[in-house]
Amino acid sequence: MARPDSMIPLAPPEGGGPHYIALRDQIATSIEAGQLAAGAKLPSERQLQTGAGTARGTVREALFQLEAEGLIYRRERSGWYVSPPAxxxxxxxxxxxxxxxxxxxxxxxxxxxxxxxxxxxxxxxxxxxxxxxxxxxxxxxxxxxxxxxxxxxxxxxxxxxxxxxxxxxxxxxxxxxxxxxxxxxxxxxxxxxxxxxxxxxxxxxxxxxxxxxxxxxxxxxxxxxxxxxxxxxxxxxxxxxxxxxxxxxxx
Amino acid sequence: MARPDSMIPLAPPEGGGPHYIALRDQIATSIEAGQLAAGAKLPSERQLQTGAGTARGTVREALFQLEAEGLIYRRERSGWYVSPPAxxxxxxxxxxxxxxxxxxxxxxxxxxxxxxxxxxxxxxxxxxxxxxxxxxxxxxxxxxxxxxxxxxxxxxxxxxxxxxxxxxxxxxxxxxxxxxxxxxxxxxxxxxxxxxxxxxxxxxxxxxxxxxxxxxxxxxxxxxxxxxxxxxxxxxxxxxxxxxxxxxxxx
Structure with a gap:
């Protein structure tokens, strides 16, 4: 089922863009496709780092970006979760x-x-x-x-x-x-x-x-x-x- | 002249509250009273620190608070300014x-x-x-x-x-x-x-x-x-x- 907010692409303006955008897009796509459901916990930062074969800083940039867009949020001392729909x-x-x-x-x-x-x-x-x-x-x-x-x-x-x-x-x-x-x-x-x-x-x-x-x-x-x-x-x-x-x- | 947004008190809930609130209130009052006009530059953090006789961290907390409320904003490598009315x-x-x-x-x-x-x-x-x-x-x-x-x-x-x-x-x-x-x-x-x-x-x-x-x-x-x-x-x-x-x- 499409998330109601899928109507508003919150992605940054197109263009080459920095490295973290690829990881951001990948996670955002999983959320939009429902593979990562509302409330689901994301893999740990370390797992994401290994999976994407990228630097820790890049992973964090991608996560902060998704947080800024309201797609994921942090729970203290627990990790990152998919935001419920607004x-x-x-x-x-x-x-x-x-x-x-x-x-x-x-x-x-x-x-x-x-x-x-x-x-x-x-x-x-x-x-x-x-x-x-x-x-x-x-x-x-x-x-x-x-x-x-x-x-x-x-x-x-x-x-x-x-x-x-x-x-x-x-x-x-x-x-x-x-x-x-x-x-x-x-x-x-x-x-x-x-x-x-x-x-x-x-x-x-x-x-x-x-x-x-x-x-x-x-x-x-x-x-x-x-x-x-x-x-x-x-x-x-x-x-x-x-x-x-x-x-x-x-x- | 009253700022149009003076109708909405953005101050945090009342109560004793932390130290930086006093400095925040003082600056907010100067802005609302027009002593600090829209576009005016605030005194430097060091001047505020000396004036208020308080720690650097407290000054910064107060400034961040005012920024969060939209009352002041930062210009890169220049300092803090009073926000124009929204x-x-x-x-x-x-x-x-x-x-x-x-x-x-x-x-x-x-x-x-x-x-x-x-x-x-x-x-x-x-x-x-x-x-x-x-x-x-x-x-x-x-x-x-x-x-x-x-x-x-x-x-x-x-x-x-x-x-x-x-x-x-x-x-x-x-x-x-x-x-x-x-x-x-x-x-x-x-x-x-x-x-x-x-x-x-x-x-x-x-x-x-x-x-x-x-x-x-x-x-x-x-x-x-x-x-x-x-x-x-x-x-x-x-x-x-x-x-x-x-x-x-x-x-």
Whole structure:
């Protein structure tokens, strides 16, 4: 079966190219052909070196290249593994993580790692239109797909809108809790995304190296009165997400 | 003046945090307050070290952190500079780079670095529904904002749709050339985005270190007959782009 991302050739521009490209292409082809399945462990660097009859440095270059492309990833003290396919996130649709991940035949999970009342920073107080220092709910969660952590998020909610929110279980869809328990209805979503390097605290939670490329997705949702219902900052590992938008002229 | 990205606090989660965070916060505050303007050179690492009375390693940690957040960037053999504000790209709008960059009060430029006929790879031939090996036009361009290179792109066009395309100047909007000279009318755009690490060939052209986080934006545009008009792969430096989508319930 073709990987969904086989549509986007991530290979470097054609041309003679350096030595490691041949090994990179060989491994990438094995992955695309399914000989190396998602989650499979790659042969050790030493085995690859012997197999390819090439220098250690060349093997590492090829592996780093594949990692950069999101095709493989490292597990600490264990070796290299084939990345599971990325999930597709469409910011023009309304469904949340638990829904769109399940729709793609994958198993989503959410774990609350922290919940507290914390004073609003200057930037956050602007967003909520409250005085800096106002206590807001801040929820930290770790989300995973098929058991692999893919994002760390920090959600801010105004207690005025949802008093006692932190007493509820937040290990599912927060939007559902806000709708069901507090009657909050979102009518507008602002989504901002930017590529980033994952900083140490986030990288540690995701089990990747500090500085690994990531995607920051910030979603601000508003109710009919223009009040912010949720302010959510998600830090994704780069090989777990792809963003897709389909735009047609209205016929 | 507030930087547009001051809306998104990119700082790590609150808490005691390591030593370098204090220096990071201090520099970030100077940037946000405009004391360090976009394009300004930071004091040298040695000066920062003396000023902060801290270890060299701490200074570097703080600088790497700010780089990861996209607030500063390195110029080879020159030092650290404040990043210009990112431009906003909205995949739900139709305007091209030359237009949306100019609309944001910035100066866009395009330079064609290569144009050739090249045989379609398996993946590309699928997209264009031609036999693998069919000769397609491949155009390489470097685009910059206010004189700073921000993206490298590779555009593929089927000569059957635009014979002689490579004889035209391609240093502006390619879409305009295709419309004006060939009557190609795009009615659908597919946009796929994924964070990536910039591979060496791309990083070299953008003047960044290989492995720097980037964003890959792939746009496939179709005409009314479902034919692919343009297949465009853009590799952006991570601090130059932010993606924005605003979604409202239809009232």
């Amino acid at each position: 999930v597709t996130y469409d910011p023009t649709r309304w469904s949340g993580f638990m829904t769109y991940v399940a729709e793609q035949g994958r198993r989503p999970a959410t774990r609350t790692v922290s919940k507290e009342s914390a004073p609003a920073t200057a930037a956050v107080s602007d967003i909520f239109r409250v005085a800096p220092g106002t206590l807001l709910y801040v929820i930290g969660r770790l989300r995973s797909i098929d058991g692999r952590p893919v994002l760390v998020e920090k959600i801010t909610v105004d207690p005025a809108l949802a008093p006692g929110l932190l007493d509820h279980s937040l290990d599912g869809s927060l939007t559902q809790v806000l709708t069901r328990e507090y009657g909050a209805t979102v009518i507008r979503n602002r989504v901002d995304m930017r590529p980033c390097a994952l900083i140490k605290t986030v990288a540690d939670e995701l089990g990747v190296k500090s500085g690994t490329p990531g995607l920051l997705v910030v979603r601000t949702s508003f109710d009919a009165g223009g009040r912010v219902v949720e302010y959510d900052q998600e830090y994704w590992r780069h090989d777990a997400i792809r963003v897709h938008v389909d735009l047609s002229v209205r016929g | 431009v906003t790209y909205d995949p739900t709008r139709w305007s091209g780079f030359m237009t949306y960059v100019a609309e944001q009060g910035r100066r866009p430029a395009t330079r064609t670095v290569s144009k050739e006929s090249a045989p379609a790879t398996a993946a590309v031939s699928d997209i264009f529904r031609v036999a693998p090996g069919t000769l397609l036009y491949v155009i390489g361009r470097l685009r910059s904002i206010d004189g700073r290179p921000v993206l490298v792109e590779k555009i593929t066009v089927d000569p059957a749709l635009a014979p002689g395309l490579l004889d035209h100047s391609l240093d502006g909007s390619l879409t305009q050339v295709l419309t004006r000279e060939y009557g190609a009318t795009v009615i659908r755009n597919r946009v796929d985005m994924r964070p990536c690490a910039l591979i060496k060939t791309v990083a070299d052209e953008l003047g960044v270190k290989s492995g720097t986080p980037g964003l890959l934006v792939v746009r496939t545009s179709f005409d009314a007959g479902g034919r692919v008009v343009e297949y465009d792969q853009e590799y952006w430096r991570h601090d130059a782009i932010r993606v924005h989508v605003d979604l409202s319930v239809r009232g």
